[in-house]
Each structure stands twice: as structure tokens, then as C-alpha cells.
Amino acid sequence: MSPKKKTILAAGIEKSRIPEIYRRLTPHYDFWGRLTESKARSRCLELAAIRDGESVLEVAVGTGLVFERLLKANPNGRNEGIDLTEAMLSKAKVRAEGTGVRNYRLSIGDAYHLEYPDETFDVLINNYMFDLLPEADFPALLSEFNRVLRHGGRMVVVSMTLGKPWFNALWKAVYRLNPAWLGGCRGVKLLPDLVGAGFEKTKREFISQKGFPSEVVFGIKSGKL
Numbered sequence: 001m002s003p004k005k006k007t008i009l010a011a012g013i014e015k016s017r018i019p020e021i022y023r024r025l026t027p028h029y030d031f032w033g034r035l036t037e038s039k040a041r042s043r044c045l046e047l048a049a050i051r052d053g054e055s056v057l058e059v060a061v062g063t064g065l066v067f068e069r070l071l072k073a074n075p076n077g078r079n080e081g082i083d084l085t086e087a088m089l090s091k092a093k094v095r096a097e098g099t100g101v102r103n104y105r106l107s108i109g110d111a112y113h114l115e116y117p118d119e120t121f122d123v124l125i126n127n128y129m130f131d132l133l134p135e136a137d138f139p140a141l142l143s144e145f146n147r148v149l150r151h152g153g154r155m156v157v158v159s160m161t162l163g164k165p166w167f168n169a170l171w172k173a174v175y176r177l178n179p180a181w182l183g184g185c186r187g188v189k190l191l192p193d194l195v196g197a198g199f200e201k202t203k204r205e206f207i208s209q210k211g212f213p214s215e216v217v218f219g220i221k222s223g224k225l
């Protein structure tokens with residue numbers, strides 16, 4: 001077993017339970033989302049370097065904490081956001097309306113089967129979704145992301161990752177009791193799967209906020225696959 005496999009916990013919640021778990025988390029979500037994850041979301045947007053007029057997809061928009069900012073950066077472009085959970089999406093819609101930007105569409109959608117033709121987007125971003133999902137699914141999800149990007153398109157993915165040993169041990173103990181208390185999230189490492197999914201110029205940054213560990217991974221769709 002590789003060191004990566006040894007340290008990443010098995011996903012603790014089934015995909016079918018995600019909408020119900022996140023429906024319950026929706027009212028409190030933004031508090032946690034801002035307290036420990038706002039730095040990594042900001043870095044995601046910096047690395048995405050969206051230019052007004054581009055075609056952008058955010059997968060798993062949640063309550064729209066990033067989507068709101070990407071609308072302000074891309075008021076004349078195409079902005080699409082999807083999520084599996086209706087309650088999270090409803091909050092994102094309120095937030096998006098508040099920007100005054102009208103060039104957007106928010107809809108129910110599944111990261112595993114993106115309902116867009118090949119090579120549709122210049123930029124794809126995704127925050128804190130892979131950390132809920134089985135590690136065995138990462139290559140297929142990244143390939144699906146790659147499929148909808150144009151050649152040279154940018155992808156930025158933020159996830160909870162592994163942090164200090166004391167943090168990992170504490171998180172693991174609670175996760176084993178009930179993963180739903182933690183929104184099903186556990187630390188993951190995505191970078192090793194990027195090249196096989198058709199990305200180049202890949203890089204990973206580690207960000208800690210109040211002790212909570214995040215990774216931001218970046219890749220450009222290569223012309224090779």
C-alpha cells in the first residue's frame with residue numbers, strides 16, 4: 001500500500017446521503033466555511049485568474065461563497081454553477097442575485113456526469129467536494145472535469161487535506177464516530193491523480209487556517225489525451 005493510501009480515510013458517507021446531510025448543514029454552513037476555509041477559497045480565485053468574458057463552471061457551489069465572487073470577476077462572461085443539494089443551491093441563488101450580475105445559471109447537477117459538451121469551459125473550479133467522496137473515484141471525476149475544459153483551460157480544486165498529526169488524530173477519531181458530524185469531510189491529497197487525468201503544469205499549495213488544513217491544486221488541460 002502506498003503512503004498516500006495509508007493516510008487517507010475511506011469516505012464515510014454514501015453519495016445518496018449527501019443531499020440530506022447538507023440540507024441539515026445549510027443554515028450553519030457559512031459560519032464554518034468562513035472561519036476555517038476562506039483563505040483557501042480566496043487562493044482558488046487568485047489561481048483561477050478569471051478574465052471577464054470567460055466561460056466558467058463551478059462544481060459543488062454549496063451556498064455560493066465562491067460563486068458570488070466569481071460573478072463579480074466575470075460579469076460579462078458565462079457563469080455556470082451546479083450542486084447536488086437543493087438547499088445549498090437555494091442559498092447560492094440568493095447570494096448570486098445580490099451581486100446584480102445576471103449572466104449566470106445555478107442548477108442541480110452531479111460532478112460525476114457533467115451535462116455539458118466536451119471543451120465548453122475556460123475555467124473549472126471546485127471547493128471542498130473531493131474530501132467527501134471515495135478516493136477510488138478521484139481519477140474519473142478529474143477526467144470528467146478535464147473533458148468539459150477547453151485545451152489550455154484552468155482547473156483549481158480546493159479540498160480538506162491532512163494537517164498536523166494531532167489534528168489528523170482528532171479528526172479521525174470523530175470521523176470514525178460519525179462522519180456526518182463533519183459533513184463527511186476528511187483530509188485527501190489530489191495532486192497524484194492530476195497528470196493521469198490529462199492535466200499539466202500541476203501544482204499544490206498547502207494552506208492552514210485556524211489549524212484547519214486545506215490544499216489548493218491547479219492544473220491546465222493538456223493537449224495530450
Ligand SMILES: C[S@@+](CC[C@H](N)C(=O)[O-])C[C@H]1O[C@@H](n2cnc3c(N)ncnc32)[C@H](O)[C@@H]1O
Nearest residue numbers: 022060061062083084085088110111127128129
Ligand atoms: C463542503 S460543501 C462545499 C460547498 C462549497 N463549494 C464551499 O466551498 O463552500 C460540499 C458540497 O458538495 C456538494 N456535492 C457533493 N457531492 C457532489 C456531487 N457529486 N456533485 C455536485 N455537488 C456535490 C454538496 O451538496 C455540498 O454542497
